[in-house]
Amino acid sequence: MKRRNVLVGALAAFVSACNEVSETSVFRNLVDGAQSWHRGLHRALGFGRITMAPEYKPSEVSPFFRGNGSRDVDTDAYRQAEAEGFANWRLSVSGLVDNELSLSLADIRAMPQRTQITRHDCVEGWSAIGQWTGPQLSQVLDAGGLREGARFVVFRCADTLGGSEYYESVDLDDAYHPQTIIAHELNGEPLPVLNGAPLRMRIERQLGYKHAKYLTGIEVVDSLAPIAGGKGGYWEDRADYQWYAGI
Amino acid sequence: MTKLGKIKLAKRHALSTRLWHWINAISVIILFMSGLTISNAHRRLYWGDWGFDSSQAWFVAPMFPGWATIPTRYSLALARDYHIVFALVFGFSLLAFMLIALLNGHFRRDLFARAREWSPAHIWLDIKEHLRLNFEPVEGKYNILQKISYSGVVFVLLPLMVFTGMAMSPGMEAAWPWLSDIFGGRQSARSIHFICAFALLAFLIVHVLLVVLSGPIGQLRDMITGGQRK
Numbered sequence: 001m002k003r004r005n006v007l008v009g010a011l012a013a014f015v016s017a018c019n020e021v022s023e024t025s026v027f028r029n030l031v032d033g034a035q036s037w038h039r040g041l042h043r044a045l046g047f048g049r050i051t052m053a054p055e056y057k058p059s060e061v062s063p064f065f066r067g068n069g070s071r072d073v074d075t076d077a078y079r080q081a082e083a084e085g086f087a088n089w090r091l092s093v094s095g096l097v098d099n100e101l102s103l104s105l106a107d108i109r110a111m112p113q114r115t116q117i118t119r120h121d122c123v124e125g126w127s128a129i130g131q132w133t134g135p136q137l138s139q140v141l142d143a144g145g146l147r148e149g150a151r152f153v154v155f156r157c158a159d160t161l162g163g164s165e166y167y168e169s170v171d172l173d174d175a176y177h178p179q180t181i182i183a184h185e186l187n188g189e190p191l192p193v194l195n196g197a198p199l200r201m202r203i204e205r206q207l208g209y210k211h212a213k214y215l216t217g218i219e220v221v222d223s224l225a226p227i228a229g230g231k232g233g234y235w236e237d238r239a240d241y242q243w244y245a246g247i
Numbered sequence: 248m249t250k251l252g253k254i255k256l257a258k259r260h261a262l263s264t265r266l267w268h269w270i271n272a273i274s275v276i277i278l279f280m281s282g283l284t285i286s287n288a289h290r291r292l293y294w295g296d297w298g299f300d301s302s303q304a305w306f307v308a309p310m311f312p313g314w315a316t317i318p319t320r321y322s323l324a325l326a327r328d329y330h331i332v333f334a335l336v337f338g339f340s341l342l343a344f345m346l347i348a349l350l351n352g353h354f355r356r357d358l359f360a361r362a363r364e365w366s367p368a369h370i371w372l373d374i375k376e377h378l379r380l381n382f383e384p385v386e387g388k389y390n391i392l393q394k395i396s397y398s399g400v401v402f403v404l405l406p407l408m409v410f411t412g413m414a415m416s417p418g419m420e421a422a423w424p425w426l427s428d429i430f431g432g433r434q435s436a437r438s439i440h441f442i443c444a445f446a447l448l449a450f451l452i453v454h455v456l457l458v459v460l461s462g463p464i465g466q467l468r469d470m471i472t473g474g475q476r477k
Contacts, residue, residue: 011314018277018317022325034332042418051421056296066299119296119433121417123323125289126299127433205421240324246418247331 031242038247042205043173053179053204056117062128065120065186067194070159070166073214078158086190086198091182095154095220098145105184105198111135114181122208123241130195132202133185138176140218146172149222152232155201156217161234168212169224169232169243170203179204182215207245209235259388259474261351267344268470271405274337275447277329278408282444283311284318284326292441296432308441338409345401357388358398364391382461400450404443411440 021027042051081089086105093101115133141153153175157166174180181202184191191197196213203210210233224230229237236243260268291304298304313319317329348354363369373391376382384390389397413419414427414436430436458466468474 014276015280015314015317015319018280018329019319022318022328027328030332031328034328034335037335038331038416039418042416042422045419046422051418052424053417053421054424054427060296062297062299121415121433122289122299123327125285125437126291126293127297128299129297205418207417235324239322240328242324242327242331244418246421247327247416 035242035244035247039244042246050178051205053118056119056129058117058131060129061117061131061187065128065130065192065195066122066126067192068122068124068208070157070161070213071194073159073193075158078214082193082197089198089216091199091215092156092217093140093144093220094217096147096150096222097141097220098147099143101140101144103140108135108182108184108199111139114178115185116179116181116202116204118179118202118204120208120211123235123245131185131187132181132183133188134181134183134199134202136178137180137182137201137218138178140182141175141220144218144220146220150220151222152220152224154219154221154224154227154232155212155215156219157212158214158216162238164228164234164238166212166214166234167228168201168210168234169221169227170206170210174203174205177203177205205246209233209241210245259469259476261347261353262473263344263347263351264353265470265473267340270336270340271344274333274340275451277317277333278337279444279448280315280317281326281329281333284316284321284323285330286441287311287316287321288323288326292438293434294431294438295434296427298434305438334409334412341405341409358394358401360391360394360398364394380460382457396450396453400447404447404450407439407443408447411436411443415440 089105091101091103091108093103112135113133114136115131117129117131119127119129121127137153150172152169152171154167154169157168159166170180179202183196183200183202184198186192186195191200196211196215199215200213201211201215221227224232224243228234231237231240232243233241235241286308287310290308290310291298291301292306292308293303294305301307313321316326318325345354348358370391376390377392382390382393384393410426411430413423414430415433420427420433427433427436430439465474
C-alpha cells in the first residue's frame with residue numbers, strides 16, 4: 001500500500017512537471033526544432049526525389065467520405081451560392097503575384113486537370129480514401145506569377161469555426177508539389193458541401209486540417225506572422241497544432 | 248590488459264547500456280502517456296488502409312483518464328508535441344544503443360541464447376526457479392527468460408513502435424511508401440502501434456515487479472553506477 005502511494009505520488013509529480021514544462025519557451029523551441037527534424041528526415045529519406053503520397057485503385061475508394069471540422073457554411077452568401085450551383089463563386093489569387101486573378105469554377109475546370117485517388121488522414125487518427133480532381137496549384141501560381149520574396153501560400157476559406165475564419169498555409173515546396181491540387185470533384189461528382197464545396201485544397205503529404213475547404217482565396221506572402229494569430233492556420237492559432245502536419 | 252580495459256570489463260552494465268536504459272525509460276513513459284491522449288482523440292482501431300466509423304472498427308479503446316495521460320487535461324496538439332519530440336529521442340537513442348551493443352558484444356555475449364538454453368527442459372527449469380524467486384542465471388549474465396523478454400523488447404517491440412509510428416506519418420509515408428504496405432496499410436500500422444504499446448506496458452510492469460523481487464536497491468544502483476561484474 002505504502003509503495004503504491006509512493007508510485008502514485010511519483011507519477012503525479014511527473015505529470016505535473018510535464019504540465020508545467022509545456023508552458024515554457026524552452027519546450028516550445030524544442031517542439032519547433034523537432035518539427036524541423038521530422039520534416040528534414042521526411043525530405044532526406046526521399047533521397048532527392050519528389051516524395052509522393054501513395055495513390056490507390058478505384059476499387060479501394062471508401063464508400064463514404066467522412067467530413068470533419070466545418071461540415072457546412074452557415075451564411076446567407078453561401079446558401080445563395082449553393083442554390084446557384086456555385087456558378088458565381090470566385091477564387092481570388094493575390095499577394096506577391098504579378099497578376100492578381102479572380103477565377104470562376106469554369107476557369108478552374110478549363111485548366112489541365114489532375115485526378116488522384118489518395119488517402120486522407122485526420123489528425124485524430126482516422127483515414128478515408130477518395131478520388132479528387134482539379135488543377136494543380138502550381139498552374140494557378142504560375143498564371144499569377146510569383147514575385148520576389150514569396151515564401152508561403154495562404155488559403156482563405158468561407159467557413160468560420162468558433163467565430164474565426166478558417167485559413168491554412170503551406171510553404172512553396174508543398175504548394176508546387178505535383179499532388180497539391182485545387183479539388184472541385186470528389187469521386188467523379190462535384191464536391192459535396194460536407195467536404196468543402198465548391199473548392200478545397202489537397203495537400204497530400206500532410207494531415208487533414210491543412211486541406212482547407214470552401215476555398216475563396218489564394219494569397220502569396222513572405223511571412224505568416226501578420227496573418228490572424230500568426231501561426232499559419234486556424235488550428236495552429238487556436239490550439240497550437242503543428243504547422244508542419246506531415247508528422 | 249590496460250587498467251582502463253579492466254575497469255570497463257568489471258562493470259556489470261556498460262555506460263552506453265545504462266544511459267540508453269534511462270533515456271529509453273523516460274521516452275517510453277512519455278510516449279505511452281501522450282499516446283493515450285492521442286488514442287482518446289479517436290478511440291476506434293481499424294485494419295487496412297482506411298477506417299472512420301464503428302462499422303469498420305475491430306476495437307474501441309476505453310477513454311483513458313486524465314491521471315494516465317500527458318497532458319492531464321485533453322489537448323491533442325500538446326500530446327502530439329510530446330510525441331513528436333520524444334519519438335526522435337526514442338528512435339535515435341535506440342539506434343545508437345543497438346549499434347554500440349552490436350559492436351561491444353553486449354548482444355552476442357548477454358542477450359543471444361545458446362542452443363542448449365533453448366531446450367524445453369532448460370526453459371522449464373528456469374520457470375520453476377523464477378517461481379521460487381531465484382533469478383540467478385546458471386551461467387552468463389541473464390537467464391533464458393530474461394534473454395527472451397529483453398530480446399523481444401529490443402529487437403521486436405521497440406523497432407515495431409518506431410516503424411509503425413513512421414508508417415502513420417504522411418510525410419514519412421511519401422518518402423517510404425512501402426513502410427505502410429509492410430504493415431497492411433496505415434490503419435493496420437496504427438492498430439499494431441497500439442497493441443505493441445500495451446505489450447510494452449505489460450513488459451514494464453513485469454520488469455519493475457521482478458526488480459522489486461530481486462533486490463531493488465542493488466538493481467537500481469547497478470543500472471546507475473554500472474555495478475560489479477560477478
